[in-house]
Amino acid sequence: MEETKMVGLYQPQQHSKLYWIFSDSLTFIKRSLKLIFRNPDQLIGLIVQPIMFMLLFRYVFGGAIDTGGPSYVNFLVAGILVQMAAFGALTTSYSVTYDMQKGIIDRLKSFPIASWTVLTGHVVSDLFRNFISSLILLAVAFLVGFQPTASLSDWVLVALIVMLFTFAISWLSAVLGLLAKSIEAVQWMGFLLVFPLTFASAAFAPTESMATGLRIFAQNQPVTHVIEAIRALMIGTPIGNHGIMAVIWCVAIILVAIPLCAYLFNRQVSKS
Amino acid sequence: MSENNAIVIEGLTKSYKDVEVLKGIDLKVERGTMLALLGPNGAGKTTIVRILSTLLKYDSGKVTVHGYDVKDQAHEVRQNIGLTSQYAALDEFLTGMDNLVMMGRLFHLSKEDANKRAHELLEQFDLVDAANRPVKTYSGGMRRRLDLAVSLIPTPPVIFLDEPTTGLDPRSRLAMWNVIKKLVEADVTILLTTQYLEEADQLADKIAVIDNGKVIAEGTSDELKSKVGNERLELVIKDSENFARAVSVLANYKFIKNDEERTINITIDSGVQEIAKILSLIEQNSVQIESLSLHKPTLDDVFLQLTGHEAEDKKVEDK
Numbered sequence: 001m002e003e004t005k006m007v008g009l010y011q012p013q014q015h016s017k018l019y020w021i022f023s024d025s026l027t028f029i030k031r032s033l034k035l036i037f038r039n040p041d042q043l044i045g046l047i048v049q050p051i052m053f054m055l056l057f058r059y060v061f062g063g064a065i066d067t068g069g070p071s072y073v074n075f076l077v078a079g080i081l082v083q084m085a086a087f088g089a090l091t092t093s094y095s096v097t098y099d100m101q102k103g104i105i106d107r108l109k110s111f112p113i114a115s116w117t118v119l120t121g122h123v124v125s126d127l128f129r130n131f132i133s134s135l136i137l138l139a140v141a142f143l144v145g146f147q148p149t150a151s152l153s154d155w156v157l158v159a160l161i162v163m164l165f166t167f168a169i170s171w172l173s174a175v176l177g178l179l180a181k182s183i184e185a186v187q188w189m190g191f192l193l194v195f196p197l198t199f200a201s202a203a204f205a206p207t208e209s210m211a212t213g214l215r216i217f218a219q220n221q222p223v224t225h226v227i228e229a230i231r232a233l234m235i236g237t238p239i240g241n242h243g244i245m246a247v248i249w250c251v252a253i254i255l256v257a258i259p260l261c262a263y264l265f266n267r268q269v270s271k272s
Numbered sequence: 273m274s275e276n277n278a279i280v281i282e283g284l285t286k287s288y289k290d291v292e293v294l295k296g297i298d299l300k301v302e303r304g305t306m307l308a309l310l311g312p313n314g315a316g317k318t319t320i321v322r323i324l325s326t327l328l329k330y331d332s333g334k335v336t337v338h339g340y341d342v343k344d345q346a347h348e349v350r351q352n353i354g355l356t357s358q359y360a361a362l363d364e365f366l367t368g369m370d371n372l373v374m375m376g377r378l379f380h381l382s383k384e385d386a387n388k389r390a391h392e393l394l395e396q397f398d399l400v401d402a403a404n405r406p407v408k409t410y411s412g413g414m415r416r417r418l419d420l421a422v423s424l425i426p427t428p429p430v431i432f433l434d435e436p437t438t439g440l441d442p443r444s445r446l447a448m449w450n451v452i453k454k455l456v457e458a459d460v461t462i463l464l465t466t467q468y469l470e471e472a473d474q475l476a477d478k479i480a481v482i483d484n485g486k487v488i489a490e491g492t493s494d495e496l497k498s499k500v501g502n503e504r505l506e507l508v509i510k511d512s513e514n515f516a517r518a519v520s521v522l523a524n525y526k527f528i529k530n531d532e533e534r535t536i537n538i539t540i541d542s543g544v545q546e547i548a549k550i551l552s553l554i555e556q557n558s559v560q561i562e563s564l565s566l567h568k569p570t571l572d573d574v575f576l577q578l579t580g581h582e583a584e585d586k587k588v589e590d591k
Contacts (some may be wrong), residue, residue, distance in 0.1 A: 012379055012380035030374075112351045
């Protein structure tokens, strides 16, 4: 350490609050994206999961489930796409809990910045990761016989719905991340949230085949609406109110989850 | 900023549910000096640091850092502090360089400055060779150094170091001490917490001993040591009969005894002659001893002297 004058050497830049919210979000997004490629576990999950899901469901259940219309591959792709997006969006919960445990969130809170923007970084990286996983999934689907009827504009809508859904689940998963005390805890919390929602849905079997109670749940819960909307766009099954319900659900989740995140994030300050 | 004190704490209290963690703390740290908060786990050291760095709300009292009120002017406080917490708060998957540049950007340095500052700090903290390796490959000492480097990015006038060497091996601890010493020379105000008397002694201008949420002693290291004595002689006596005799023989000395373990700890104020005298007294009265040893004063000694109980007795988690 040669210089002895250490105070006030570097001056922060002066900009508006809003400018910094965007700038800091961008810094955190860059960080989270870097993490995808620096963390081999994330990278492997990103590539292997869609391949495995697609092949297993296609060949294990393919012969056993009667879709009442479309071939099982055609039926399945929408379900797997959404299930994968939901599980992928749980990455935010692990990342948030990790940041809390490591003391990173504490440190950020001692900075003169809007430190909640760290959450934005994790959420946006889920979007990116899910986008890549979805492309891989579709590529595999085509290889095992997927024959969609969607037009280009249908595909754009599919992409938008998947992104909106991912965005909603990621913020929910940020809530879990802020609530959990450990990585183990957040793992089972995420599992309890996503597993029933994706399996008790129209993802892998038509809801008509389910027992009454389960069927009522499965037909009306958000994940089913998202799946049916995507399925309709991809293979031309009737869309009904699924499109509009999917969007309403996702927006509602986002409108609840973001303020909840803000509350929980700030509450941490006063709590422990 | 009328005062000459960079940190002022007055009548600070804090409770978690029904546990009173801080029971009225008063402390001042003069600008450009270092205060060490010395105390065992659970004494309330980390709680004080978290309150000072705006991470934790307190119940009553008044706390200012660099002239700003911690409660009402949290943003201004944050602009003037650096915090190094007990656990190196770094992104394990990013490299040392990435961590520094990212944090620099979050301190709102320009891209250019953030890069320049990162290079400077890597140099200063002897991390140039490891700059492009992920932090998860770093040793404990390297992590702590990088962690400290992060809190120095914006060259803040006030720095909090929460147990910066806990868990480090002796060599890394020495390296860390050297880095911290240079900060004090550079006119930074530092509040350091530690469980090691030696660390406080080596680094700090003043030491405040914290126990059970209260400041039980405050002063320079010499002032504290004069209370504790420079060294202590520990005698383990053979049996209870000999022990009783030893206690009466040594009646003129300052000592602390433990009847169950038959140990006598004598404070040595004037060096070798005094030790020789004590030993010859023991010899003349044919007190049979099992062992004898000489100890440098430790946190335990400070506590034994000041409170009459040992530091280890605390079971409350310091959070």
